[in-house]
Amino acid sequence: MKTIIEPFKIKSVEPIRFSTKEERIKILENAGYNPFLVKADDVLIDLLTDSGTSAMSAKQWAGIMDGDESYAGSRSFYRFEEMVKKITGDKFIIPTHQGRAAEKILFFIVGSEGKFIPNNTHFDTTRANIEFTGTEAVDLLVEVGKHPEQRADFKGNMDVEALEKFIKEKGPENIPLVMITVTNNSGGGQPVSMQNIKDVKQVCQKYKLPLFLDACRFAENAYFIKKREKGYSDKSILSICQEMFSYADGATMSAKKDALVNIGGFLSLNDDELAMKCRNLLIVTEGFPTYGGLAGRDLEAVAQGLEEVMDEHYLQYRIRSTEYLGEKMMDAGIPIIEPPGGHAIYIDAKRFLPNIPPQHFPGQSIVCEIYIDGGVRGVEIGSVMFGKYNKLTGELIPPPMELVRLAIPRRVYTQSHIDYVAEVIIETYKKRNELKGYEIIYEAPMLRHFTARFKPMK
C-alpha cells in the first residue's frame, strides 16, 4: 500500500513563529504554567484543540464571499438547513454560534434540579451546561473504555446495562434525555458502534426517553464504523451518518469540528414543542432562527464543510494521520490510549509519570514540558480539568484517568509537523524521571482548567 497523502494542495500559508527553549521557559512561567494562558504566537505546533482550528477549503472561502447576510430568510440559511437535514433527517435545524450554545438552549429547557442526564462521557462544556441547571450529568462508559491500555474497536460505547439499571433506579420521569457523544472526546476520541447506538435507542424507547447525539465528530465516527463494524464496509459515509442520526431524536453539534469551520454549531430536533421552545430561547440569546448567532457567510461555510467532511479520501487521511502520530509514540514506548482515537492522541499520564500522584497533576507536568522542549501545546484532561474536592476534607477526588490530549487540527499540519511533534514528545519521555509535579495557586469555581495558575513542586 502506498503512503496515504494529504488529499489537498496548499493554496495559502500561515507562517509559524519560532522561539527558543529559554524564551519558552519564561513564557510558561508568566502564563502560570498553564498553556491555555500562553499567546498562540508563542506556540510552534498547536495541538490544544481540533475545535475551530480547521483550514477551510477554497470552496468554503468562496462561500464566505457568497454568503447572504439578510436578517431573515437568508439563502445561506436554506443551504445550511438543507445540508444538515440531509444528514440528520430531523425536522428543525436551529443554528447556534457554537456547540455549547446549542447545549445551553437545550439543557435550559429540559434540565432542572433533581434530574439526571446520562452520556457515554460528557464533554466538559456539556457537563457544565447540564449542571448549571441543577441536573446531574452522569457518565456510563463501557468498562473497556476506562482502561487506556486495553484495545477494542469501539471504546466509546455506552454501557447499555448500566443505562437501564440507572433509568430504573432514578425513574424515567427524572431523565429528560439520554445522550451519546460521537466520537467520545473525553474518553479518548474513541468511536461508538452503530450496534451500541441501536441498543441504547432500544432502552430509550422502552422507557420513552429521547436519545440525543452530541454529534461534533459524527463523520470521524462514521468512518470508524465503516472500517471496523461488520456490514458497513460497502456503505457510503453519508448513509452511515444518516443511519446514526436515524436512531436519535435530536443532536447538538459544534460545527467547529466535523463541519470544518472556525465557528458555528446547531441544534437538530424532531419534536415540535421542544423546537418551538428552543427557537424562542434562541431569539433571546443567539439571534433570529435563520441565523442564530452566525453570519450568513458562516452558514455557507458550514454547509460546504459538511459536504467535504464526508469525503472518504479526507476521512482516510484524517484518521490515518492521527494514527500515524500514535504509532510513532507507541513505538517509542510512550503509553497512550489504544488504539489511537479519531481527532487526537491521548497520553496516559499515569503510566508516563507513575511517580507523580494525581494530587500533583502528572498531565499538567507533561503539558508544560512538551511546551518547553518543543513549543508543542497540548491539553491536560485529568485532575486539573475534571478533579473535584471532597467538601468535608478538601481532598482531591481525581477522575478515573489522567490524560494529555494532543488534538490534531483538520487539514492544518503536514506529515513533517507531526514527525516533529513525535520527536519532541519522545525527548520529553526520555527524561521523564526529572519531571516535577504542580500545585494550583489560583482556580476559578467552574471550568478551572482555562484560567488556573500553577507552581512547580520543589
Ligand code: F0G
Ligand atoms: N461536545 C464535545 C464532544 C466537544 O468536544 C465540544 C468541544 C463541545 C461539545 C462544545 O462545542 O466548543 O463549539 O462550544 N470541544 C472542544 C475541544 C472545545 O477542544 O474538545 P463548542
